[in-house]
Amino acid sequence: MNHPIGRFSLCLFALAFLLGIATNALAQQQPIERQMTPEQFDAAGLGKLSPAELANLNAWLNRERAEPVAAESPEQRPAADRPRDSFVGANDQPVHSRLKGSVQEWAPGTIFELENGQRWRVLKGSMKLNKPLQAPEIEVAPGLMGRWFFQVDEDAPRARVERIE
16 A cells, blocks of 8 residues: 555545535435525425524424423524524514614624624734725625625625624
């Protein structure tokens, strides 16, 4: 097995094996609303579930022994106790609203409050605009792996954000 091609083949096989295990683990960790199309989700009647019932279903599907979910809604629990996407609908559609007040810059930690009542915190990205924008229309769009991106202008860079309210 000292031949370079033999070692390379062995490493390639090991990498493919580990990638297969990781992909399977990630698929099991995905909430059911991300594993199904919105049509499949609705056809299965899962859209009728409360957020707590959906969290319990996901815990069961992931074979996790989760504590029973309290009767309170996810929005009433502290942000650290909420499932990551508890604010997001099953179809992960972009959020369109207006920003309350004005904006001229943002950096990690900046909190945006929208007219629809949502609050989003910048996790990554910074920007300083030439002039402040008063109550601009914004879009918060889903990205890969549950990430969300705030965009105030199509020509400006997007900020990675998380919903806090």
